[in-house]
Amino acid sequence: MNSITSRLTALRAEIPAGVELVAVSKFHPAEALREAYDAGQRVFGESRVPELVSKAAELPSDIAWHFIGHLQTNKVRALMPHVSLIHSVDSERLLRLIDAEARRIGRRVDVLVQLHVAREETKFGLTPLEALELITPELTASLPGIRITGVMGMASNVDDEARIRADFRKIRTTFDRLASTVFAGHPEFSIVSMGMSHDWPIAVSEGAGMVRIGTTIFGEREY
């Protein structure tokens, strides 16, 4: 079980039906993505805009590119023509910029609200409270270039499973709150993106509908 194809196949067999797999391919060369593509994978996650743009130019056009890294405002324009889902929106400023840029090029872009629930202090994202304050019907109505389709988050980078589970539960609960209020009657608000190589089974058991997995498929990254 050493090739990308075999690891991907084994992983797919483990992930329950209905949970979408984003193959996190950051720092891996285009040939590695090609192998996963040939094994049927169509959704890839990248964390740097130039890398996503150059891979999108090189690889088949039916790939859905997800941006999962911290998005700098000066990189929004370059990203916009290629991206199908931005997982990492965590400020009103970024929402407004993506909206303006999407409308400028005549498209609508799907985004997730990135939540910060983990213990690490340096990570990006809105706290659940900040998200519930920011995301209002008035705000979403003022962003015609954007569809907010869910939330994304990470658990604390710890061994304590109870802590990891509690973090995922906070993400899920925040999603549920938004789904039943601001997004009531908006079935497109449907995505809970959480879980990585080491913790995705816990995320799935806490209600993830989308997992972002890199190392298990592609091996260790060389930065």
Ligand SMILES: *Cc1c(COP(=O)(O)O)cnc(C)c1O
């Ligand atoms: C790199 C990354 C992943 C994938 O992590 P692995 O441990 O390699 O599975 C998932 N989500 C985000 C936001 C990442 O930056």
